[in-house]
Amino acid sequence: MLSAPGWRRYWSSFELAQVAFERAPDSSALRWLGMGGAHGVAAVAFERALLVGLLEARYGGKGPARPLRDPAGERVTATEERLALTLTQQLFEVLAMRVRVAASAAGVEVERRAAASAATAVMPAAAPARNAWVLAITLREPQGGGTARCYMAPDARMMGLILQALQPERPQRAARPGESIGTSLKVKLDGRLVTHEITLEALFGLKVGDVIPVSVGRADVLLDDARLFTAAVAEHKGKLCLTSFEDAE
Secondary structure, three states: OOOOHHHHHHHOOOEEEEEEEEEOOOOOOOOEEEEEEOOEEEEEEEOHHHHHHHHHHHHOOOOOOOOOOOOOOOOOOHHHHHHHHHHHHHHHHHHHHHHHHHHHHOOOOOOOOOHHHHOOOOEEOOOOOOOOEEEEEEEEOOOOOOEEEEEEEEOHHHHHHHHHHHHHHOOOOOOOOOOOHHHHOOOOOEEEOOOOOOOHHHHHOOOOOOOOOOOOOOEEEEEOOEEEEEEEEEEEOOEEEEEEEEEOO
16 A cells, blocks of 8 residues: 555555554654544654655755654644644545455455545544554664654454454354353453552551551452453451452443
């Protein structure tokens, strides 16, 4: 797709180095833009070095290629913002098309509504939650060898279609009659009963026998550091138990 004639206008100064699913980047410098369609919503973010590099390659003339630089501290121009909007729309349309084609090829039922009728305008979007999965695209300069990245974060609906499309590629275990995935898939949940903040001075001043007063309210139930539920803490036959689960969001 990046090599297609219509895209060489923007991407001719870079070559595709890697595409992989990774944990969402924890960076406040990234500006996320979102767009929705018939099969879900995706947020897109570009490293500023990539956007600035694309602009310099397009408007910098035919001189020698300059290495990627860090534009931190420089003002974001209107041209850079327009480029981010355009590329977000193009990347989302390609992702939505590939999801639709892959899901259909895998026999997954998808909505038949026209994508154009369900498409939304590109708007600012919230950053993906911690531990969310994103599609990380790494681009490399052919001459200088510097790299820059952009990220795409599908929402739960679109990610579900992606995973269903990939499912036939995994070895399938013969299921017993009437068995659902919920009966065979095991996950580990951790319960966090108390969170308490103290200063370092107080921490190093603790001695054996000291008491830290805390109150136990609703506990957090975590899956790989992701907060899924809250639960009430109860006692049953001398053991602490969790009950009355509620969704965290």
